[in-house]
Amino acid sequence: MKLDKITRSYDDACGTAHALELIGDRWALLIARELMFGPRRFGELRVGLPGISANVLTQRLAELERSGILMRRKLPPPASVQVYELTPWGYEAEEVIKIAGRWAARSPAHDPTRPLSAASLMMSFRTMFDAERATDLASTLNFVIGADRFVVTVADGRLAVERGEGEAEVTLTGSTSAFVAAVYGDVSLRVLEAEGALAIAGERSVVEQFTTLFALPSKAAPV
Amino acid sequence: MKLDKITRSYDDACGTAHALELIGDRWALLIARELMFGPRRFGELRVGLPGISANVLTQRLAELERSGILMRRKLPPPASVQVYELTPWGYEAEEVIKIAGRWAARSPAHDPTRPLSAASLMMSFRTMFDAERATDLASTLNFVIGADRFVVTVADGRLAVERGEGEAEVTLTGSTSAFVAAVYGDVSLRVLEAEGALAIAGERSVVEQFTTLFALPSKAAPV
DNA sequence: CGGCATCCGGGAAGATACTG
DNA sequence: CAGTATCTTCCCGGATGCCG
Secondary structure, eight states, X not given: OOTTOOOOOOOOOOHHHHHHHHXXXXXXXXXXXXXXXXXXXXXXXXXXXTTOOHHHHHHHHXXXXXXXXXXXXXXXXXXXXXXXXXXXXXXXXXXXXXXXXXXXXXXXTOOTTSOOOHHHHHHHHHHHBOGGGGTTOOEEEXXXXXXXXXXXXXXTTEEEEEESOOOOSEEEEEOHHHHHHHHTSOOOHHHHXXXXXXXXXXXXXXXXXXXXXXXXXXXXXXX | OOTTOOOOOOOOOOHHHHHHHHHOSXXXXXXXXXXXXXXXXXXXXXXXXXXXXXXXXXXXXXXXXXXXXXXXXXXXXXXXXXXXXXXXXXXXXXXXXXXXXXXXXXXXXXOTTSOOOXXXXXXXXXXXXOXXXXXTOOEEEEEEETTEEEEEEEETTEEEEEESOOOOSEEEEEOHHHHHHHHTSOOOHHHHHHTTSEEEEEOHHHHXXXXXXXXXXXXXXXX
C-alpha cells in the first residue's frame, strides 16, 4: 500500500523527459489512444488493449488520473456506469500518438498483420489521411466493427471521425483487419466481400474512393 | 547472454504501439534526444543522461542499433574512437521528441527547475521557437556550456542549431539553468551576469532580442 | 461484470564494483 | 574511458479472490 509511490523520475527538466514520466509507462499511451474517441468503460478498454492485465490497467488509470490526463466519471442514472474520459489536455496527446505512429510506420520491423483495435484503425485514418487526395470527395461513411460504431466524414479536404452512427451514403461492416486490407493493402473490395470479411451497404463508389485517401509512409532503409 | 531477447511485444499493428516497442523502453527516447545534434561517445551520453547506469545505456544502444535507429561508428585514426550516431530515420524521431515535449510542458506537474542537459536546452529552442517573433532578427550566437559548443542562427524567421562554433555576433557562456532563466524565466541578463551565472561576449542587444523568441505553452488546468 | 487488492514469478532497471 | 559482471530492487504480468 504505497500510495505515495512516485513514478521513478528522470530528474530532468526537459519536456520530453517529463512526457515519459506522464505516459512512458507501459500501456499508458495506448490507453490514451483508446480514449481518443470518447469515454470508455474498463472492460471496453481491455478489449482494445489485447494483453493488458486488469491490475495494470487499474494502476495506469489511477496514474493518468493523478496526472490530470483523464478523469473518471459516473454516467447519470439509470446508466450509472463508471467511465474514463480524457481531460482537454489529455485529448491534446493525440498529436503525440499520431506523430509517433507515423514515425514508427517507417520502421522496417513494423508488422501490420497483427491485430488492431477499432480505435487504432480510426486513429490511423486521422494519421495517414492525405488531404490532397480528398479535394473532390464529400461523403459520410458508417463503420460497424463488432460493437464499435464510427461515423467518418470527408469534406473540404478534411477528415472527421467520431463514435456513433449518422446519415451516411454507405455503411461498412467488417473487422479491422479487413479494413486494413482494403485501405492500406492492395486487396479489392470484391475479394473482401467474397470472403465475407466485409459488407457494404450503400454507395460502393464512395468506398472505392475512400480507400484511396490514405497512404502509409515509405519504409526507412534497413540496416 | 541472450542476444535473441525479443522486447516484450504489444502484439498490436498500430503504429503507436510499434513506436513504443522501438523507443518506449526507459531512457530510449532520451538517448535519441542526446544524439539529435550529432554523434556522441558513450561517456558523453552518460553526462547528458543523469542517472542512467552504464549497463542500461549499453543495452539501449544495442537495441536502438538493432532497430535501425542508430549506428555505431568508429572515427578514423588517429581519433579512433567509437561514437553512436542516429540513422536518417533515427533523426526523424526529432518530431516525436518535440511534440511530446511541447505537450508535456503543459503538465501542471512539470518542474523546470530540475537539471537540463545541453542537448535538451538546444532541443527546447527548436521546440519553443516562435517564428512570428523572429521576423526581424538575423543573427548568429555561440553557446558555450561546459564542454559543449553550439551555434545558433536566427534568420528569415527560422532557427538553426548545430554543434560547433562559428562566426557569431555574440558568444554566451553559462550553465543550462542560467540560459533557462534568461530565456524562459523572467531573470534579466544583468542579474545573471552579476551572479556570474552567465557571460556575454559581443553584442548584448542580440541576446536581449534572442531571449524573447521562445514561449512556453500555457499550463493545462490542474484537476 | 466492473473494479480493485493481494500474492507470486520473471525480468528489467539501478547501483556498485570490476576489467581491458 | 568504455563498457561488463553482479547483486538488489522494483515493475510487469498472471492468477486469484473480494465486493459492489
